[in-house]
Amino acid sequence: EIVMTQSPATLSVSPGERATLSCRASQRIGINLAWYQQKPGQAPRLLIYGASTRATGIPARFSGSGSGTEFSLTISSLQSEDFAVYHCQQYNTRPPWTFGQGTKVEIK
Amino acid sequence: QVQMQESGPGLVKPSQTLSLTCTVSGGSISSGDSYWSWIRQPPGKGLEWIGYIYYSGHTYYNPSLKSRLTISVDTSKNQFSLKLTSVTAADTAVYYCAREQRGSGTLGYWGQGTLVTVSS
Numbered sequence: 540e541i542v543m544t545q546s547p548a549t550l551s552v553s554p555g556e557r558a559t560l561s562c563r564a565s566q567r568i569g570i571n572l573a574w575y576q577q578k579p580g581q582a583p584r585l586l587i588y589g590a591s592t593r594a595t596g597i598p599a600r601f602s603g604s605g606s607g608t609e610f611s612l613t614i615s616s617l618q619s620e621d622f623a624v625y626h627c628q629q630y631n632t633r634p635p636w637t638f639g640q641g642t643k644v645e646i647k
Numbered sequence: 648q649v650q651m652q653e654s655g656p657g658l659v660k661p662s663q664t665l666s667l668t669c670t671v672s673g674g675s676i677s678s679g680d681s682y683w684s685w686i687r688q689p690p691g692k693g694l695e696w697i698g699y700i701y702y703s704g705h706t707y708y709n710p711s712l713k714s715r716l717t718i719s720v721d722t723s724k725n726q727f728s729l730k731l732t733s734v735t736a737a738d739t740a741v742y743y744c745a746r747e748q749r750g751s752g753t754l755g756y757w758g759q760g761t762l763v764t765v766s767s
Binding site (some may be wrong): 605631634638639641 | 661
């Protein structure tokens with residue numbers, strides 16, 4: 540099973556600032572990586588797939604990068620609605636798909 | 648727009664079977680373009696992929712749960728279901744159903760989730 544490790548566990552950022560979240564895979568996964576946003580009491584929402592392609596309706600301030608084992612999600616200028624937990628997920632070759640433990644982005 | 652809704656008991660006793668159903672609306676479960684998935688999230692923890700089913704009945708399970716898990720589909724009702732046997736407190740979680748576009752690996756539509764607590 541591929542283990543996904545996210546860092547940091549919590550990121551404190553002021554509104555308008557830039558946030559960068561990291562995700563590492565225990566083995567190479569190409570660009571088979573997705574990012575999800577989850578707000579309290581809600582289901583996750585797909586933000587990014589293919590490591591860098593935004594899902595439908597996702598604002599351009601969200602961007603993803605990376606390949607192989609190292610990935611990042613950047614939010615260029617944090618809006619109030621962006622404070623949430625972010626999960627990465629690998630979907631390389633065949634299941635089981637696995638998720639990171641999540642990074643909480645909180646207001647500084 | 649596909650919508651998904653989980654239903655089932657919110658409390659299950661240890662050693663018993665957890666049973667949940669996901670009802671799909673706004674699209675046909677038999678369309679052939681989707682894998683119908685279950686994911687869970689223990690309180691305060693990360694997400695765990697449980698498994699998926701294709702409308703034909705083909706399944707793929709997480710090996711960590713495979714011995715206790717059955718996912719089934721009822722195309723006539725546009726529903727799919729999860730059964731997890733011999734549950735313990737470690738199975739307490741919010742259970743989500745979701746749709747994976749076939750071959751994509753990504754989960755684009757989710758139900759709102761339902762909390763299942765395992766306790767006597």
